[in-house]
Amino acid sequence: MKNPVKQMRFPALxxxxxxxxxxxxxxxxxxxxxxxxxKRHIWWETDWDVVSRWAQSIIETEERxxxxxxxxxFHKKWIHKFHNGSSEAGKFVLPDLIxxxxxxxxxxxxxxxxxxxxxxxxxxxxxxxxxxxxxxxxQWYLKSEWLRQDCARRGGCCGxxxxxxxxxxxxxxRKEGSKEVAAGV
Numbered sequence: 001m002k003n004p005v006k007q008m009r010f011p012a013l014x015x016x017x018x019x020x021x022x023x024x025x026x027x028x029x030x031x032x033x034x035x036x037x038x039k040r041h042i043w044w045e046t047d048w049d050v051v052s053r054w055a056q057s058i059i060e061t062e063e064r065x066x067x068x069x070x071x072x073x074f075h076k077k078w079i080h081k082f083h084n085g086s087s088e089a090g091k092f093v094l095p096d097l098i099x100x101x102x103x104x105x106x107x108x109x110x111x112x113x114x115x116x117x118x119x120x121x122x123x124x125x126x127x128x129x130x131x132x133x134x135x136x137x138x139q140w141y142l143k144s145e146w147l148r149q150d151c152a153r154r155g156g157c158c159g160x161x162x163x164x165x166x167x168x169x170x171x172x173x174r175k176e177g178s179k180e181v182a183a184g185v
Contacts, residue, residue: 021129034130050123058122058131061115063150068108075101 024033079097082090122128 021133033133047123051127054118054122055127058115058118061111061118065108065111065115068104068111072101072104072108075104 020036021033024036075097079094079101082094082097122131
């Protein structure tokens with residue numbers, strides 16, 4: 001049986017915690033706020049099964065968005081190379097590359113809808129506020145060791161140490177898939 005005291009929500013306390021969050025955000029002490037958020041999570045007794053399923057789904061969807069964007073960038077590079085070249089073999093490959101690029105665009109749109117649905121379905125509470133807060137940071141993905149290792153494992157820029165993640169070359173990149181530069185590009 002759950003503790004009935006922990007089941008109560010104190011609006012005044014929540015207002016105070018929101019105030020502390022704002023102060024922590026503006027002062028740049030995001031680590032302190034994450035610790036407070038963790039304590040708040042324990043207080044709320046969020047259902048771990050629900051949160052872990054949501055987190056797993058959102059991570060898998062973000063990974064697929066990132067992979068799709070990387071493949072799009074890779075195909076764009078080859079299309080540009082074959083379009084400007086005079087190779088006869090390139091002329092035969094070009095329509096297939098364009099067709100696959102269009103298919104990747106449709107796949108990205110489908111994944112983006114799934115991502116938006118998952119985001120709306122996030123359990124309300126400290127987990128959602130933590131996720132949304134970290135995503136507001138302009139280069140949040142650079143703080144994630146896991147994302148950098150994933151990029152390096154795929155042969156992306158983090159493996160080459162070229163620092164192109166910090167200065168993305170294409171301003172028209174996808175919003176969710178632009179966390180890492182395409183592998184092999």
